[in-house]
Amino acid sequence: MDKALRPGRWLTYAILFGFALFTLLPLIVIVLNSFRTAVEIGRSSLIGWPAGLAWRNWSEAWGHFCIAQRCEGIRPYMENSFMMVVPATILSTALGAIAGYSISLWRFRGDTIVFAIVVMGVFLPEQMKLIPWALVLRELDLTNTIGALVLIHTVQGFSFTTLFCRNYYIGIPQDLMKAARVDGAGYFRTFWRIVLPLSPPILIVTVIWQFTGIWNEFLFGVTFTTGGQQPVTAALIAIATTPATDVVEYGIESAAVLLAAIPTLLVYFFGGRYFLRGLTAGAVK
């Protein structure tokens, strides 16, 4: 209506879309660069329109580019990341769902305090746990394995997933639980028959959240794995910290960075709604 004509309206849109452009800028730049050759970038700057489509960047980044003296591209590291993220996500989500159920619906003595301590884990900075993890991994003989990262992310993710699931399950009426008990259903039966069928919304949120978080994490990856065992985020750091003696292959690096970002970006664009729900879980009530 007449609202559309007001100058304030224009200003609102100008600010909103201006900021959107700022937000998109790095993504646009890196997508464009992934199609430009090193020579082209060197002549102008990192901001520019590609003259042609240099698909070679992508194939080099995927299969041939040298990362810390290993010239196999980013592919083996992507595989490592998947090997790490899939089991860790499934395990932490499953355990979190069960723990959330125990705490919120089954209830036991001391559940509130145990929950409080577990949730503290969400806020414990990774750096505080680095040394104990190093010692534990050495004892378990897991140093420099993907299994080690799965273990770490499962234990660590458990705090998140328990928090998410418990906050969701707390909304399930206790009457349902009572009815189940009257019918003689035990701990597992109640979970399987009543709680689990109600769970898909929170499980989707949790899986998306865990997948993104574990994929993107790299402090543990860089600390506890080397060479061919590293997840892709750690490998990107290896690219980044390689001394730039020759021409920096910005085009190939852009493609590599994009390849590493694609899984989580896809998850975000297809599950954005759930992603947001995970974000606001608990913060807005």
Place this chain on the structure above:
Amino acid sequence: MRRRLADFLPLLVIWLPLLISVAHVVGFTAWTTWLSFTPSDLLPEYDWAGLRSYRAVLRTENTEIAYANLLVYGVGYVGLTMLIGFVLAVLIDQRIRAENLLRTIYLYPLAVSFVVTGTVWSWLFNPGQGIQKFVNGLGWTSFRFDWIIDRDFALYTIIIAAVWHGVGFAMALFLAGLRSIDPDLHKAAQIDGAGPFRFYLRIAAPGVAPIAISVLVILLQYAIKTFDLVRLDRRRAGHLDHPARAGGLRLHVPARPARARLGRRRSAAFVADRGAAALLPLHALAGPAGAHQWIRRCAPAAG
């Protein structure tokens, strides 16, 4: 026998993961804390060394700078993120078109690793390749944007990248808060002749105050945890090898030396006891505050 198992199994399933998690949270914190009072260096030693590590941290020339930088970074990052996030939320709340599109755009940085974020921003900030060169190329040859190699300004480039990353989160929470304000209040304000400015200042802002506290606490957590972005922004962007110049959270860098030896020799390195010493006071404050905040906000039935 079967009956026993049926009683026993749920107890196991309930308690085993919880106990591991509790041991991980409490035990690891205590362990690191303990190590910070020992003379551990390359290998753990469990003799009492008192405050030696703490004194060593304080003696390091960079400690003061690091804490000062952390303060500037924390205030700048949290303040700007919350301010911009709130303004964007208010603007989006004006029944605009393309709301979903804008929200999707604002939030995508959260889905991307700091490794990616840091890499791209360090390119853009690099005066030899990024924004400066681009603008120079457009004809404005005297344009300078070389903060990242300027020891006094490098920290601000990190703040820009971090704000870019976090604004969507603050916006989303504020918007959810604004939407939960009773629409009748809005109408009442209009009837009373309160303009939009008055409405947002007097009614909406206090209304979202509890959410603002959540956002604040969570962002502070991020600020203290930030290590990733700093590492990334430092590299190759120029001559940022000197920690003081890199600004940032040198406190978190002990992770690096630990790694160099760890991976190769399988003997843990304990340079990080100093890191723990430096971090402890901060986390002693921030950790419980954060947990308390979450539990308070999201545990109405805790009692």
